[in-house]
Amino acid sequence: xxxxLLTPSSSSSSPHHLQSPATFDHDDFLQNFFSSAPWPSSVxxxxxxxxxxxxxxxxxxxxxxxxxxxxxxxxxxxxxxNDAVDVNALYSGFSAGSLPxxxxxxxxxxxxxxSHTPTQSQATASTTxxxxxxxxxxxxxxxxxxxxxxxxxxIAERLRRERIAERMKSLQELVPNGNKTDKAxxxxxxxxxxxxxxxxxxxxxxxxxxxxxSVSSQISEDAGGSQENTSGENQTAAKMxxxxxxxLMEEDMGSAMQYLQGKGLCLMPISLATTISTATxxxxxPLVSAVKEAGVLLSPNTATTPAVDVKGASVITVKDxxxxxxx
Amino acid sequence: MASADKPINTDVPEKDVFALHFLQSLSNLRxxxxxxxxxxxxxxxxxxxxxxxxxxxxRAAGGTNRLWSRALxxxxxxxxxxxxxxxxxxKRVTWLRRSNRRDPVDAERLRNLLPGGGAMETSKLxxxxxxxxxxxxxxxxxxxxxxxxxxxx
Numbered sequence: 351x352x353x354x355l356l357t358p359s360s361s362s363s364s365p366h367h368l369q370s371p372a373t374f375d376h377d378d379f380l381q382n383f384f385s386s387a388p389w390p391s392s393v394x395x396x397x398x399x400x401x402x403x404x405x406x407x408x409x410x411x412x413x414x415x416x417x418x419x420x421x422x423x424x425x426x427x428x429x430x431x432n433d434a435v436d437v438n439a440l441y442s443g444f445s446a447g448s449l450p451x452x453x454x455x456x457x458x459x460x461x462x463x464x465s466h467t468p469t470q471s472q473a474t475a476s477t478t479x480x481x482x483x484x485x486x487x488x489x490x491x492x493x494x495x496x497x498x499x500x501x502x503x504x505i506a507e508r509l510r511r512e513r514i515a516e517r518m519k520s521l522q523e524l525v526p527n528g529n530k531t532d533k534a535x536x537x538x539x540x541x542x543x544x545x546x547x548x549x550x551x552x553x554x555x556x557x558x559x560x561x562x563x564s565v566s567s568q569i570s571e572d573a574g575g576s577q578e579n580t581s582g583e584n585q586t587a588a589k590m591x592x593x594x595x596x597x598l599m600e601e602d603m604g605s606a607m608q609y610l611q612g613k614g615l616c617l618m619p620i621s622l623a624t625t626i627s628t629a630t631x632x633x634x635x636p637l638v639s640a641v642k643e644a645g646v647l648l649s650p651n652t653a654t655t656p657a658v659d660v661k662g663a664s665v666i667t668v669k670d671x672x673x674x675x676x677x
Numbered sequence: 678m679a680s681a682d683k684p685i686n687t688d689v690p691e692k693d694v695f696a697l698h699f700l701q702s703l704s705n706l707r708x709x710x711x712x713x714x715x716x717x718x719x720x721x722x723x724x725x726x727x728x729x730x731x732x733x734x735x736r737a738a739g740g741t742n743r744l745w746s747r748a749l750x751x752x753x754x755x756x757x758x759x760x761x762x763x764x765x766x767x768k769r770v771t772w773l774r775r776s777n778r779r780d781p782v783d784a785e786r787l788r789n790l791l792p793g794g795g796a797m798e799t800s801k802l803x804x805x806x807x808x809x810x811x812x813x814x815x816x817x818x819x820x821x822x823x824x825x826x827x828x829x830x
Contacts, residue, residue, distance in 0.1 A: 517803030547813040
């Protein structure tokens, strides 16, 4: 951090009177300090440093060693008591250079800008009061850029919000109907879509076997209701089966499905049943129990009857001829 | 936390990877004696198939690199009384839940939906959701193809 901050100006300035060997960072910092800030002429000269400035620098350095975050300007005021104005100018120049008293992580890059910020006077005042004898501030506030805070918490918060917004945008493309601008409604859409996908997996896993117990339990309130005979032979036998199935449905859907399965029968919606019965097998009377929803699928039985493949609803194998019942 | 984000990777393998894993798990299920006998009720079979579908999806898509797949596999292993061992990878964005407790974005319902979503940070949750949605849709496609292919006799 330090090196990036100081290299542009430290290269220009020649290392002159700062012979302190110890902390390299402080040397660079002080070099930059002296070269970039508009010094009042009485304080420092490049080639032949007056002893006051040299001692000022070394005492600067000594105080700087204490803590990196503090630069006490006390020795300067001691050495140049009548240069109060110059001290102010020094501070103003210092803050104009926007060199930080401490080195915050995030705003280091922005600090290098030489623009005068609106809080320059505020910084000046605070550092001046800190410098003239009072205890120096541990963390003086330095504005890095106009309109942005240097508080690390708010920076982190801002980054976090940006990250979340970015992810939301990528999610928007995935979810259908993702043109909502409101974040809350977008969240609702996402949640609904995830629920829908999970439900699809559930239904498809049911359809692989036959006897969709849990799906049928939801729709069984309508199914297995009143029944009427429309056509056919073997009416009584079919009716009995129907009654049996209806009774079973009221108790337990799973057993009803198993009963049907054992007989080689299946469930299908009524509209399909009528279409099929009139279209394919006019002489036969398919035994079907009408179900409200079309989420039921039976594994095709090994029957000789033709199988009808219906897209989107269910695959059925019509085996027997009986009656058609309505829900 | 100051560096910019690298592009988020939400790639999902092709359909055949999903199909392979799912069919493998289905064939494993068929070998179970308890599965094919008629005394096993329909409900149990459905549940087993559903669980097999989710587990195979987790293995196919995420493996152990995704948080939701890890949570899913851990949950499934716990039901079978087995133990899964993962290599922990602590990323900086993943587990920072406590420091962001005051977040205004309430993704509570999403956390309940997503496996393992209760312990993630919000931004990580979003990323995982995107991957999860992609994987789910791929799995649904695979299962639908299977149903269509096997049922059209």
